[in-house]
Amino acid sequence: MISRLASYVAISLAASFIFAAGWFCLWSISLHLAGSPIRAGLLFPFGLRLGLLLQSPIAYWPPLLLCESLLLYWLNQEVGLPLWPLIQAGSLLTLLPLLIARRQQVRNDWQQLLVLLATVTVAALLQSLLWHLAGEDGLTALLLTLTGGLTLTSTCMLIWHYLTRATWVPLGPALVDQPVDWRFRHLVWYLLLFVLSLWLQLGLPDSLVRFTPFCLAIPIMAMAWRYGWQGALLATLMNTVALMAGQAWHEHPLDLLLSLLAQSLTGLLLGAGIQRQRELNQALTRQLAHNRQLTERLLETEESIRKEVARELHDDIGQTITAIRTQAGIVWRLAPDNAGVGQSSALIETLSLGIYDAVRGLLGRLRPRQLDDMSLEQAVRGLLRELELERRGIVTRLEWQLADEGLSDAQRVTLFRVCQEGLNNVVKHANASSVTIRAHRQAERLLLLLEDDGCGLPEHRTPQGYGLLGIRERVQALGGSLQLSCIHGTQLTVALPNRKREEPHG
């Protein structure tokens, strides 16, 4: 208990010192923009307090507020801030929207940005209402508080987010083995954008004065598109610095304040909007990936079931039929004189042979049996022999550079089926004199090319109707693509993603 209290006191002291130093510096900078010391208190210091209170745990609110009161009191002694109790009252009043904002259940970053915007607006309205009631210029107060609030709260959120999202671990000598992550590209982009906006603010001639404000939106959009809300807020911050550097020397504080306000608002809203789009986009991408994974899984499962059924059929029915034929032979031999029995047993034999053939055909359709006994390359070679291409006067060439180990079962079957279907088509329709099959790995893909020099596809038959429809669906389900072109002969190209899926269990 004591140690927890001590640690609370120590943290609040440290935080108060940093807060006070930052508050004072910002007040001094605000003096330059706002004119009078009391108005300066409404600009950036107001925003700093709001930003820190919005992010920090509630337990640390009292020390921060106390710290601000002491600063105001001290400044009143030194330079005279007659209205400082008003700021004080305002800061207590703004605790209300802050408390409400903290109660919001916010899950997404973009919602957090909108909550921030709403909180700052309400707080600024409350503070300037007090100002108005005290008989001062309420509108100026509103402008100051809104500008300071939006600029500083978004900056606070950015820094706070950055510092608290990571779990910080101490760095040690092991660091020496880790290369420096310069992120040169990012850094160069930031600096380039910053210099550009600074140049636009400082360097454009007065005749283009209407054009300069629009330039502020460019870095915001670019960074928001690239980095989401953090990018938008960072660009807003860079713009603020550029604006202040560019216009602080001119005599238009009102103009400057309004531009600061407008561009902070742009940054915040644009950041929220783009962040929402990015989040939706991410969700969509995730969902799509998930879907594809599911279909792939489905295919794998189908293939394994087919494999199992085929094996059962082959083993069980094959043996049974052999047994039936043997039994029929035995029956015939047991009663060699009975013509009826002989006829029946001959019939049984014929029928069971018929079943055997039917099952064999079915097995071939269920699953190419070759794939169980040999590699894919050997199976394709077997296919070429089986179709008797050489005999038909078709020269074949096979360049196979895929090892079976890198392929999943579904991929093997699909590639085999593509070859089977393609070669069948060549034999049936193409009237070709040579066929080339090439299979190889290319970066992240497996490519299978099937070319012939025949007459191409018949005009009236679309590729879909060409026996390839089912295969195309399979290929797509595996995340690949199938292309058919018939400029000189027929070229069939199949690309599959180069990764082995886990085999479905069971």
Next chain:
Amino acid sequence: MLSFMRSAPPQPLIRDQAEIDASYRHWRLHILLTMYLGYAVFYFTRKSFNFAMPDMLADGMLDKSDIGMLWTLFYITYGCSKFFSGIISDRANPRYFMGLGLMATGVINILFGLSSSLWLFAALWVANAFFQGWGWPPCSKLLTSWYSRTERGFWWSAWNTAHNVGGALIPLIVSTIALQHGWRYGMIVPGIIAILTGLFLCWRLRDTPSAMGLPTVGEWRQDALEIAQQTQDAGLSPRQILRKYVLGNPYIWLLACCYVLVYVVRTAINDWGNLYMTEQRGFNLMSANSAISMFEVGGFIGALVAGWGSDKLFNGNRGPMNLIFAVGILLAVGSLWLMPFFSYVMQAACFFTIGFFVFGPQMLIGMAAAECSHKNSAGAATGFVGLFAYMGAALSGYPLAKVMEIWHWNGFFVVISVAAGVSALLLLPFLKAQAPRTQSPEAELAP
């Protein structure tokens, strides 16, 4: 002959836990206090000339350009000496290294007070700079061997405030003596104090725990991080350690570059601040100097907040606190630049905030350098970044004077604002450095 200067070989371990605890508790406190005193007195002999200088100017012994030259010579020699004595001190006994160094600076200060020619001044001041470099590396060696990784932020920042105490006391002492008895006594008295303190250091300071038969501090405090640093590459020779962990360590170079910029700001405010106050704001020298001493007061608090905060809030990672303070420097410089109230209090408050923010990185970078290098090269690593720091200090001498000649005070402020901003940027890779380790589980899963 110099064998007593060498670090003693490890003594046989003491077995009695109670005795270990007792001597650790005793020496941790006493070594810190002694180092504190020693380093503050190093400041006496380092800055004595700065405050005796107005009197010497009045006597016509020197002119302004001579002083600028003396400063630049001093900073460059000091930086180099810091690095080389850092390398040596990793193998030396800090007790005599620091004590003898301090006595040498005392003798040189006394000689300085007795001499009258510019060339002698220059030679003596370079020699002083050389021995000044013997102050910080032994301290960093002691700070890394007596205090462990998770608590070091606090101890180091407490020690670091010796900079500010020494820096704040010396103007008072030297100005008073010089006013009463002339500048010669203003040099001689700090010299005598330094010799006495040097003797005290030789008496009270100790070598590393292992030289006293104690287990290392990591083992004593059961600090896993400290033990990890201790056992990292334990078999390397000192030359290999220096090459791998200091000269070939990209992070040390990064810290060094950042340190250059921080020191540009620190030295610019320290050395030109009173000119700014007198020339631009119309204060007399006395109040200008006292406003500058607010810089040291701010630094005192800033270093404590930064060091303790980095231990407590960021698990001993110095990066985030460094970044906060670097942003703070930028704001603080802006506030001094734009401050429209010329009253003494307001200006002093600006100096206070600059000091507050500058001394955070000033300390954290040195500490990070010691922590990111090998256990046995802490002195060399801090000396190496110190070398760069004083290059920065030298930059804010003559080159900054040229800038002010052409662009006046606005140029001065633009230069130090840019220095502060770029130093914050240079810290970013340091913040990124830890990211791969926290994200590694996901990174391995991703295709």
